[in-house]
Every structure is written in structure tokens, then in C-alpha cells.
Amino acid sequence: MNTKRAILKALCGVALYPAVASARVAGVAGVNAAPGPRAGYFPNAEFVDQNNRKVRFYDDIIRGKLVVINMMYTVCSGICPSNTANLLTVQKALGQRVGRDIHMVSISLQPEFDSPAALLAYAKKYDVQPGWTFLTGKRADMEVVRRKLGFYDTDPIEDGKLARHTGMVSIGNERIDRWCMQPSLSATHQLVKSILDMT
Numbered sequence: 296m297n298t299k300r301a302i303l304k305a306l307c308g309v310a311l312y313p314a315v316a317s318a319r320v321a322g323v324a325g326v327n328a329a330p331g332p333r334a335g336y337f338p339n340a341e342f343v344d345q346n347n348r349k350v351r352f353y354d355d356i357i358r359g360k361l362v363v364i365n366m367m368y369t370v371c372s373g374i375c376p377s378n379t380a381n382l383l384t385v386q387k388a389l390g391q392r393v394g395r396d397i398h399m400v401s402i403s404l405q406p407e408f409d410s411p412a413a414l415l416a417y418a419k420k421y422d423v424q425p426g427w428t429f430l431t432g433k434r435a436d437m438e439v440v441r442r443k444l445g446f447y448d449t450d451p452i453e454d455g456k457l458a459r460h461t462g463m464v465s466i467g468n469e470r471i472d473r474w475c476m477q478p479s480l481s482a483t484h485q486l487v488k489s490i491l492d493m494t
Contacts, residue, residue: 331359332472337443340436342402345414345429352440356428361468361493362398363486365479366446366460368405369417374461378479379421382464385486386424394426397490402440404457406431445476468493
């Protein structure tokens with residue numbers, strides 16, 4: 296897995312997912328964007344954010360946007376707290392661009408336990424600022440999204456371990472169909488560079 300992560304880090308900025316040739320590239324970022332190249336790849340499943348608002352994964356979270364996505368769960372006592380703290384430094388470094396043209400997203404690996412209220416409490420604990428969305432929803436939908444984003448291990452036993460999916464961050468610009476993964480604990484300047492390289 297360490298070799299795989301090193302390769303993924305080296306490829307950050309290169310499209311890692313196969314292109315969808317028949318889809319139109321979105322012309323404008325955000326909810327009014329035309330269906331982009333991942334319209335047929337990511338599900339449009341309904342999730343709920345930390346403010347108890349219902350959102351559609353593709354339409355509201357991914358479509359036409361530059362996203363920074365990680366997997367977490369609120370009772371995680373391993374790598375999640377460090378990841379969240381590190382990504383918070385990234386949010387601060389990016390400043391007002393977060394929520395405007397860069398969108399940070401954390402998806403719960405334990406949606407049965409991570410209610411919107413639990414996610415909101417977690418976000419407040421770390422003093423997360425606007426522009427960072429925490430999502431929960433149905434387990435089946437989360438599993439599909441997790442795999443589509445590349446947060447999985449080909450070994451079923453390893454894939455069943457929650458901690459295996461919390462150490463990376465997926466960075467993507469759906470509008471131009473560029474995606475990569477990088478360790479969540481990378482230096483702030485490295486993560487910021489990888490994100491800005493996607494614009």
C-alpha cells in the first residue's frame with residue numbers, strides 16, 4: 296500500500312480515472328454547470344450534510360467543481376484527528392477560495408453513527424470554516440462513492456478495515472476531468488500546490 300500511495304502522490308495532477316467520451320465538459324463551475332465528464336461515473340445519491348441539508352452527490356458536490364475529498368468518522372481515534380487538523384491548515388492556506396472555487400468534503404465511513412449533529416459537533420471541535428462539507432447518508436451509497444473515489448483496497452480483508460481508507464485525500468476538478476490522490480498528512484504547501492495545480 297505504501298508503494299501504491301507513493302505512485303499516486305507522484306501522479307497528482309494527472310487524470311487517474313478513465314475518461315467518459317460521450318459526456319460534455321461543464322462550462323461553468325457549480326450547480327448550474329452542464330453535466331460534466333463524470334455525470335455517468337459518480338452516483339447522484341442523496342446525502343445529508345452537517346447542517347442537515349439534503350444534497351445530491353454528483354449534482355451538488357462534484358459537478359463542475361474542484362473538490363478535495365477525504366474519508367473519516369467522528370469517533371476515529373487513529374489518523375482522522377491528525378488528518379482533519381492537517382486539512383484545516385490547508386483550508387486556512389487557501390483562504391476565501393474554499394467554498395467559492397475550491398470545495399472541501401469529508402465523507403463518513405460510519406454513516407449509521409455519524410448523524411448530521413455528530414458531524415457538526417466534529418466540525419466545530421476542529422473550528423472548521425465555511426466551504427468544508429461533511430456528509431453522511433446510506434451505507435450502500437457511501438460504499439459506492441468510496442470506491443468510485445479510489446478509497447479501497449483490492450484485498451477484501453484489508454478493505455474491511457476502516458483505517459485503510461482515512462489516510463488519503465482525493466483531489467479532482469470534475470470540469471476538466473483531472474483527479475489524483477495524495478496522503479492527507481502531506482505538508483500543507485504540497486497539498487495546496489496539488490490543489491492549485493488542478494485549476
